Amino acid sequence: DQQVKQNSPSLSVQEGRISILNCDYTNSMFDYFLWYKKYPAEGPTFLISISSIKDKNEDGRFTVFLNKSAKHLSLHIVPSQPGDSAVYFCAAIKFMDSNYQLIWGAGTKLIIKP
Amino acid sequence: EAGVAQSPRYKIIEKRQSVAFWCNPISGHATLYWYQQILGQGPKLLIQFQNNGVVDDSQLPKDRFSAERLKGVDSTLKIQPAKLEDSAVYLCASSRATWGRRAYEQYFGPGTRLTVT
Numbered sequence: 001d002q003q004v005k006q007n008s009p010s011l012s013v014q015e016g017r018i019s020i021l022n023c024d025y026t027n028s029m030f031d032y033f034l035w036y037k038k039y040p041a042e043g044p045t046f047l048i049s050i051s052s053i054k055d056k057n058e059d060g061r062f063t064v065f066l067n068k069s070a071k072h073l074s075l076h077i078v079p080s081q082p083g084d085s086a087v088y089f090c091a092a093i094k095f096m097d098s099n100y101q102l103i104w105g106a107g108t109k110l111i112i113k114p
Numbered sequence: 115e116a117g118v119a120q121s122p123r124y125k126i127i128e129k130r131q132s133v134a135f136w137c138n139p140i141s142g143h144a145t146l147y148w149y150q151q152i153l154g155q156g157p158k159l160l161i162q163f164q165n166n167g168v169v170d171d172s173q174l175p176k177d178r179f180s181a182e183r184l185k186g187v188d189s190t191l192k193i194q195p196a197k198l199e200d201s202a203v204y205l206c207a208s209s210r211a212t213w214g215r216r217a218y219e220q221y222f223g224p225g226t227r228l229t230v231t
Contacts (some may be wrong), residue, residue, distance in 0.1 A: 004156075017121075034218060035217070041123075041224065041225075042225075043205050043207070044218045045204075045221075045222065046220070049219070077220050089157075093218055096170070100218065101170065101172060102159070102218075104156030104158075106154060107154075107156060
């Protein structure tokens with residue numbers, strides 16, 4: 001039962017253009033969403049987050065949009081740079097009692113072409 | 115601040131052998147996680163510690179996997195005996211114990227790539 005889905009295994013974008021990575025979820029009770037970035041042979045690094053009470057959060061070149069009615073979020077990178085080439089994971093916060101768990105998507109590999 | 119340290123970085127073993135991984139979290143981070151990441155999938159939580167107590171180990175295959183966190187700092191994850199399907203990257207992460215937005219941000223080590231033949 002995949003509660004967080006990233007349906008595009010890979011995405012190729014020209015340098016300088018906008019990269020849009022998508023994520024869908026099934027549980028309307030998720031309270032928080034995060035994006036992580038992963039380079040080969042390294043662990044994921046936190047990129048940006050958004051609370052379920054917001055519809056947009058921006059941090060420099062990175063913006064995350066949340067559409068709760070569609071259970072969909074997206075990460076926009078503008079402009080895309082070669083260093084953005086990595087695997088991007090979407091994750092949702094699931095609260096359990098007094099603890100929480102991250103529910104991860106399978107990741108999307110972003111390739112920025114020069 | 116120093117990041118999450120893991121060792122070894124790579125390990126190749128035969129099935130039915132044993133293996134252990136070590137993790138040193140970021141100083142001051144009370145919460146520590148072990149994840150298993152199979153190629154093409156997102157990380158899967160195996161166990162979560164709060165200080166030296168287990169908070170969640172519901173997805174840990176306890177017949178072969180074990181983990182401990184001595185003195186609430188370093189942690190080891192052991193597999194005994196290993197199976198072919200255990201081939202994966204094992205990631206350790208840590209986060210701040212306090213509640214709130216930044217408590218959700220987990221900091222990951224580079225991982226240990228395990229190959230079981």
